[in-house]
Amino acid sequence: xxxxxxxxxxxxxxxxxxxxxxxxxxxxxxxxxxxxxxxxxxxxxxxxxxxxxxxxxxxxxxxxxxxxxxxxxxxxxxxxxxxxxxxxxxxxxxxxxxxxxxxxxxxxxxxxxxxx
Numbered sequence: 001x002x003x004x005x006x007x008x009x010x011x012x013x014x015x016x017x018x019x020x021x022x023x024x025x026x027x028x029x030x031x032x033x034x035x036x037x038x039x040x041x042x043x044x045x046x047x048x049x050x051x052x053x054x055x056x057x058x059x060x061x062x063x064x065x066x067x068x069x070x071x072x073x074x075x076x077x078x079x080x081x082x083x084x085x086x087x088x089x090x091x092x093x094x095x096x097x098x099x100x101x102x103x104x105x106x107x108x109x110x111x112x113x114x115x116x
Contacts, residue, residue: 008051010055014071052078052080056087
């Protein structure tokens with residue numbers, strides 16, 4: 001039985017690998033053409049119809065926050081972006097991931113609160 005996803009969670013998401021490659025290697029002529037798998041998230045995010053939770057750190061140098069912000073801006077509602085100060089690409093604590101995930105799941109009625 002196929003069911004649509006109830007919630008999509010993205011952590012440190014990029015707009016596309018092609019775009020990030022061009023940012024990292026501007027000195028390589030034709031770098032965009034060298035990227036065979038574009039992973040064009042910005043084009044795909046508009047097709048997402050389930051609720052979206054995005055997490056990103058302000059100190060992420062691997063995938064800068066501007067990528068996550070552009071992707072979030074392009075996404076449909078309902079959506080939530082959680083930005084953590086002083087968090088790098090893979091420096092999230094378990095609580096920084098679990099807490100907003102539980103909050104969103106409760107808000108959507110996917111899990112019950114302990115008071116329920």
